[in-house]
Amino acid sequence: MSEIYDLIIIGGGPAGMAAAIYAGRSERKTLLLEKSGYGGRAKDTLEIRNYPGTLSDSGQGLMEKFHAHAENFPSVKFKHSTVTGIRKEDDLFIIETKRKGGLMARSVILALGTRPRELGIPGEKEFVGHGVAYCATCDAEFFKGKNIYVLGAGDQAVEEADYLTKFAEKVTIIVLHEKGHLDCNEISAERAYKNPKIDFVWSTTVQEVKGSDHVESLVLKNVVTNEVNEVPADGLFFFVGMVPQTDLVKDLVTCDRSGYIQVNGKMETSLPGMYAVGDCIQTFLRQIVTSAADGAVAATASERYVKEQEQLSEILGPDSGAVAFVFYNPYQSAEIECVSGLEKKLGGQWKVYRQDISRQDLLYRKLNLDRTVCAAFYKDGKLLEIKSAEEI
Incomplete structure (x- = not known):
């Protein structure tokens, strides 16, 4: 497990492949894992007439175009394998697979899709494939x-x-x-x-x-x-509905009662560095166009996450000295003024880093903070305390 990917995408439907395209455009080292055929359930659609720029195409045809587009980027690799487990160790994700063993990544996008709902009617399971x-x-x-x-x-x-x-x-x-x-x-x-x-x-x-x-x-x-x-x-x-295939991560991320993964506007799950897209998330509309958009958002957000993670690692080294991160909401004028005041107050003793939580929220989320303005104080990479602006 020596090779480390910037991003591993689990699932080769339209959301997963769109994420691969965006990751490829950024030249990120990316691996897409798919257990069966690329395209997800979309490839089983006979005719598609509502995908922008495509007057008419089969689901199979459109998904082949998605796949060819993603394969065009040298930094994106595709492998057929079933994921059997996911865990996070420090800042790395370990993806266990049946065929490829353990794989490591700095970020993960879940494009797990759905499966048909089974009603449990007597005879239903017994006659699958036989009527x-x-x-x-x-x-x-x-x-x-x-x-x-x-x-x-x-x-x-x-x-x-x-x-x-x-x-x-x-x-x-x-x-x-x-x-x-x-x-x-x-x-x-x-x-x-x-x-x-x-x-x-x-x-x-x-x-x-x-x-x-x-x-x-x-x-x-x-x-x-x-x-x-x-x-x-x-x-x-x-044809009585679908069920999200999220059993793999139900103990890792927050899901709703139906098993759909809950995400925010950046497709972030409750676990930093892990994103979810497409039909496996709770969303208003389940279409190829919305799945592709999810993939684009998640790939871009995961890139920023990895960069921010690298920046934090550089700042919080074992010999980094006294460091203070000040968290604020840039859309509140009073908070911007408050941060400026704190910088002057702390500047003599602490090396101060502003954290605009609309763009830099990784550490804010890791610390489970829910308020601004506040500051986290570190000494040689170790957290000392967290204080509100009033307490400083």
């Missing part, structure tokens, strides 16, 4: 001429149902809501209503998936009347 599926683009060809069902009423469910009609004889969408109430956009809904191969079952959920070697029938339950009905089926596609 139960979660990706239309991946598995549609296995259902040519078949009678299949789709569970869900959002954009993904309705759009994928429309796509499945290119292969299946009939597609029935199972909707939990009352008749005419879909959760998708109006264009997709209208298209589905007009598709002669699509039927709807309203106010209904799946109670059980049945069959022998393959799905043969579904037990459906009307949530209004509680009527149970078994119908013949050759397959069932689940």
Whole structure:
């Protein structure tokens, strides 16, 4: 584990690859780790029409362009491997992998993505790959001429149902809501209503998936009347939401109740030096364009973090003497005046460094500070005390 990267990116979806592009532009020594294919779930999208500058492209095609762009930078390397653990030792991250052993980095970007939500319905897990599926683009060809069902009423469910009609004889969408109430956009809904191969079952959920070697029938339950009905089926596609793949870091960073990683405007997690981007974070919109933007922000923020870390290491050496860091908010005029006064007061005894927390917040976060103006006093690299402006 002698080689140290400036940045390791875990996940090769659009967010991870955008981060690699920005890191490459800065000539940072970067490694992107991906356990399967580059592009994430975006590569399974049949057609993309809302990515700026791209009138129309397949998800696979657009992601290949992302990958080629990132590979163009000599400082960026790609490796296929599964990350099994992450820990931080002093100021370095140790990334444990199945195939590449331990890797070291000064900063890490998590682009972990999501996976389809499983409902735990009897028969669901048993028939995965044998009639139960979660990706239309991946598995549609296995259902040519078949009678299949789709569970869900959002954009993904309705759009994928429309796509499945290119292969299946009939597609029935199972909707939990009352008749005419879909959760998708109006264009997709209208298209589905007009598709002669699509039927709807309203106010209904799946109670059980049945069959022998393959799905043969579904037990459906009307949530209004509680009527149970078994119908013949050759397959069932689940489109009932996604789950963040964040188990790897749930004990390292702060996540919300659903498991999504919480970040600030710079994509910083609760652990300094670690960033999270794309679908694994709690965000209002999950699109390729927003994921790419996340990656750009995180790569830029992580570069500043590493530079600030290096600066602090130089300042706080074992023979650095008496050093004082004064933290302030530059958007408060009174605080700027206060800092100037403190510099004059401390200048004779201490070497004073101003810390504008809007740009230099690494030490501020490490010290778990929540107020300004205040100062941290060090002697030969060791923290002595922290005082407010009033106490100095």
